Amino acid sequence: MFARGNPQAELCFIGEGPGADEDLEGFPFVGKAGQLLDRMIAAMGFLRDEVYVCNIVKCRPPNNRKPEPDEMAKCAPYLREQLDLVAPRVIVALGATAVEGLIGASGGITRIRGQWKLYRTVPVMPTFHPAYLLRNPAAKREVWSDLQAVVKQRGRSLPPAGRSA
Numbered sequence: 001m002f003a004r005g006n007p008q009a010e011l012c013f014i015g016e017g018p019g020a021d022e023d024l025e026g027f028p029f030v031g032k033a034g035q036l037l038d039r040m041i042a043a044m045g046f047l048r049d050e051v052y053v054c055n056i057v058k059c060r061p062p063n064n065r066k067p068e069p070d071e072m073a074k075c076a077p078y079l080r081e082q083l084d085l086v087a088p089r090v091i092v093a094l095g096a097t098a099v100e101g102l103i104g105a106s107g108g109i110t111r112i113r114g115q116w117k118l119y120r121t122v123p124v125m126p127t128f129h130p131a132y133l134l135r136n137p138a139a140k141r142e143v144w145s146d147l148q149a150v151v152k153q154r155g156r157s158l159p160p161a162g163r164s165a
Contacts, residue, residue, distance in 0.1 A: 004028055005050075010090065011089070012052040012086060012088035013054075013094055014091060015054075015056070015129060018059065028054060028055050029053050034130070036134060037130045043144075055098075056097055089123075090153055091119055091124045091125070092124075092147070094127065094128070099117075103118070114142065125147075127142075
């Protein structure tokens with residue numbers, strides 16, 4: 001599982017790893033969490049094909065468990081190469097595993113979500129994973145705040161309410 005979207009995107013979303021739906025389809029974020037991510041992207045005023053979406057690990061871990069550190073380390077060169085080629089201007093790290101695999105920060109997403117970090121010189125906004133939002137809808141408000149900061153950082157305006165890209 002490699003990626004989907006624009007390989008020259010200014011905005012990149014990075015998740016944990018493929019799940020069952022992604023394994024079947026061959027693309028990241030195609031299940032219910034992916035559908036929610038697509039709605040989030042649209043609410044930000046971006047088109048689905050205008051952004052780049054990938055994962056920390058490229059293969060589904062057994063039993064859909066969290067990727068282990070050695071698995072993330074084995075996939076890290078592929079992710080670095082992807083990001084070098086795409087050269088996004090901003091990255092949204094979706095969930096604790098994405099944050100850990102991308103910038104090495106551990107200790108939970110709740111502690112650092114909404115706080116700008118850096119991957120090399122690229123600003124990174126850590127936020128909750130869409131799968132978490134499906135289980136905890138009340139957290140959508142916090143994620144929306146994070147995504148608004150991303151839009152602002154890119155110098156863009158949000159579309160009028162109800163009028164996504």
